[in-house]
Amino acid sequence: MKATAQAHSNIAFIKYWGNADEALRLPANPSISMNLAGVETVTTVEWREDLGQDTLMINDAPADAKATERVARHLDAVRARLGVALKANVSSRNNFPMGAGIASSASSFAALTVAAVSAAGGQLSERELSCIARLGSGSASRSIPGGYVEWQTGETHEESFAFQVAPEAHWDLVDVVAIISTGHKEVGSREGHGTALSSDYQAARVAGATDRLERCKAALFERDFGRFAAVVEQDSNMMHAVMMTSQPPLFYWQPASLVVMDAVRRWRSEGLSVCYTLDAGPNVHCLTTAQDADEIERRVTALSGVQRVLRAPVGGGAVVLG
Ligand code: DP6
Numbered sequence: 001m002k003a004t005a006q007a008h009s010n011i012a013f014i015k016y017w018g019n020a021d022e023a024l025r026l027p028a029n030p031s032i033s034m035n036l037a038g039v040e041t042v043t044t045v046e047w048r049e050d051l052g053q054d055t056l057m058i059n060d061a062p063a064d065a066k067a068t069e070r071v072a073r074h075l076d077a078v079r080a081r082l083g084v085a086l087k088a089n090v091s092s093r094n095n096f097p098m099g100a101g102i103a104s105s106a107s108s109f110a111a112l113t114v115a116a117v118s119a120a121g122g123q124l125s126e127r128e129l130s131c132i133a134r135l136g137s138g139s140a141s142r143s144i145p146g147g148y149v150e151w152q153t154g155e156t157h158e159e160s161f162a163f164q165v166a167p168e169a170h171w172d173l174v175d176v177v178a179i180i181s182t183g184h185k186e187v188g189s190r191e192g193h194g195t196a197l198s199s200d201y202q203a204a205r206v207a208g209a210t211d212r213l214e215r216c217k218a219a220l221f222e223r224d225f226g227r228f229a230a231v232v233e234q235d236s237n238m239m240h241a242v243m244m245t246s247q248p249p250l251f252y253w254q255p256a257s258l259v260v261m262d263a264v265r266r267w268r269s270e271g272l273s274v275c276y277t278l279d280a281g282p283n284v285h286c287l288t289t290a291q292d293a294d295e296i297e298r299r300v301t302a303l304s305g306v307q308r309v310l311r312a313p314v315g316g317g318a319v320v321l322g
Pocket of ligand 1: 011012014015016017025031105106136137138139140189190191193278279280
């Protein structure tokens with residue numbers, strides 16, 4: 001009753017921010033992302049007869065009560081779906097900094113879902129795995145399929161899942177992440193989703209999300225970087241405008257984030273294919289093409305306030321390793 005699974009983090013081009021249903025994690029708007037190759041979580045789940053409670057190790061150290069509780073609640077969803085009564089030992093390992101705007105919850109809950117289901121002998125479709133992963137963390141639904149992925153809102157648990165819109169090989173985009181801080185953020189996305197509606201701008205952001213998603217997909221299908229860049233930056237800016245105007249306000253941008261964003265706009269005007277997007281943290285994801293990735297990595301590394309750079313091409317879906 002033991003299995004190990006691997007899942008990649010993902011970066012959203014059109015963002016998920018705010019839930020229509022908090023309990024089921026039905027998102028207020030659809031989103032689209034690419035998986036990040038090499039930015040991954042590997043998780044082992046062992047269901048055991050002799051355990052009184054679920055246990056969690058993260059990067060070889062016992063996890064705190066809050067993280068363990070969140071994983072136990074997610075295992076409850078898997079237990080309910082598969083009719084399992086056992087508790088589990090969970091051991092998870094990330095190869096990237098946690099809590100710094102690189103979504104560790106996405107890869108973590110995708111890997112946890114696939115490992116837990118596989119360890120229990122369950123045979124579920126990609127769609128159903130995506131629905132279950134969503135209950136743990138919304139963006140985890142998008143780390144189940146590979147390549148470029150859309151998560152549709154849906155009105156029920158079964159309807160809210162992510163699916164591939166284009167395979168990895170469709171377009172050789174690369175995410176060059178400018179790491180500005182690796183510290184834990186004070187307010188995570190979990191709390192943030194709950195306050196999104198306290199911003200007057202959230203309704204407008206949600207109202208235009210489907211249109212932006214369609215523009216983003218069209219640019220993706222046509223590999224039109226100029227149109228892609230315009231809508232990706234607009235969508236990130238809109239989400240941060242909502243964050244900054246929520247109660248309490250959430251400011252994730254740091255001075256160095258603005259330095260990178262400004263440089264990215266300048267480099268694009270010089271002819272490089274690059275645009276930025278930021279999640280719930282100060283790190284700036286600089287999306288570029290394989291052709292321009294070396295140059296962008298060199299330039300981002302040289303900017304003041306950038307601690308280091310992490311580079312990820314388009315990644316595959318969640319898989320069972322054994
Ligand atoms: C800003 O999926 O991390 O990264 O469901 O509460 O775990 P929970 O939230 P999460 O939210 C992601 C928010 C975002 C945008 C995105 O990835 O779409």
